Amino acid sequence: MSKVRLADIAKMANVSKTTVSMVLNDKNINVSEETRKNIKRIAEELNYIPDTVARSLSTKKTNILGIINPDIENPFFSEMVKAIEKKAEYYKYSIILCNSYNDYKKEEKYLKLLISKRVDGVIVLSGGKGSTAIDTLKKNKIPFVVVDRYIESEESYSGVFCDNDKGIDIGVRYLFDKGKRNIAFIRGEEELTAANLRYNAFEKTAKDLGIFNKNLVEEESFTIEGGKNSTQKLMEKKEKVDAIFYSSDVMALGGMKYLIRNGYKVPEDISVLGYDNINIASLIEPELTTIAQPIYEMGKKACELLIEMIDEQKEEKIIYLDPKLVERSTVL
Incomplete structure (x- = not known):
């Protein structure tokens, strides 16, 4: 036909x-x-x-946005993509979603694909030391916004972030006020700037309170498996631990699975604190106490900012949103 x-x-x-x-x-x-x-x-x-290609040749626009997403299996990013897609639909934009799985070569490949598709702009959810997203997008004059995960670059860029320093400080002081003095921290991989920011904030607050113990720090990927593996390594050290602060909720889910399967009671034996407040945090048992990032609002703001840059030629800017403590059942 x-x-x-x-x-x-x-x-x-x-x-x-x-x-x-x-x-x-x-x-x-x-x-x-x-x-x-x-x-x-x-x-x-x-x-x-x-025919969007033909239309773009005459209007210089495709009304298509690209999203570079590091891990579609992570509920944090799934929730954020949902917010971006809803806001884009409101402005009559369509979405092309690309999953990099934290592989910077794959990220670069998808960026080139999006540019070849003449997208009007890109939202970058992945980032870190190996990311070349900013250089690639700037070179091709594509408007973009970075969300959640900072990208190390000498170039300026627009971004929407939650205040990691504030969130981690709230979490450590909350556990301290609950009488916890042996607080372990499960951090993300060093190549991710956001992971480093959260760890540095933890170290600073823990040192300020006089409770920092390097032996109670483990590094792993922001995944359920990462949380499980890091918790196993931590507990095999036989150090005294009365609370574990995970730098993402998905890591906390993996950590709790390990603890419960190995006879530990949460929170009676060990308190658990997460970071993000993904939807599933309130659905598991016991319900996860966590530091909430405004995930939906971050996605919404990122999309609005990008469309302002595209349609109104607005200048680059950084937006910071505040985290907050959500008390549930995993901290005693």
């Missing part, structure tokens, strides 16, 4: 191609409501699919 063209719709509706184009793109045009409805009905019956 041949592709349906604007000319086909115009012929059936007995109007010009320009009229069809204006109506289907919801542009202001002096036609009756009956004609407008007729054009849209014919387009739907013929299953007309707009």
